[in-house]
Amino acid sequence: METKKEATFWVEFISGWISGIGQITVGQPFDIIKVRLQTQDTLRPKYSGLRDCFFQILEKEGPFAFYKGSLSPLIGVGTIGAIQFSAYKKTRNFLNQYFDKQNSLTSVAIAGSVSGLASSFICSPVEHTRIRMQI
Secondary structure, eight states, X not given: OOOHHHHHHHHHHHHHHHHHHHHHHHHHHHHHHHHHXXXXXXXXXXXXXXXXXXXXXXXXXXXGGGGTTOHHHHHHHHHHHHHHHHHHHHHHHHHHHHHOOTTOHHHHHHHHHHHHHXXXXXXXHHHHHHXXXXX
């Protein structure tokens, strides 16, 4: 039988992984358009705007082109989500226990910052790979 601590870890891990998949599935098409517009030649732009970029990608590369570079974040998303969820929860518990800052804006901000810092060591290489694939 699993202990409560082990069960909580797996709930956080799976929750983080599912939220990451949802984020990538919904956000990736917008992200690839953003990256293509940001990296185009400013003197001879390939796209005249957001709408033009969307339709050129769709017409020339097909609908699956909107998910180029998705494999890298999908592989790392479970780890990133687990780190973020765990770091946030542990920081909030620490602050609540030692500083009696339950549900304060300061407590949430500090926990969110620690969570972001903890996950940045994995997010940065994953995001770098994703952007290189999109270009």
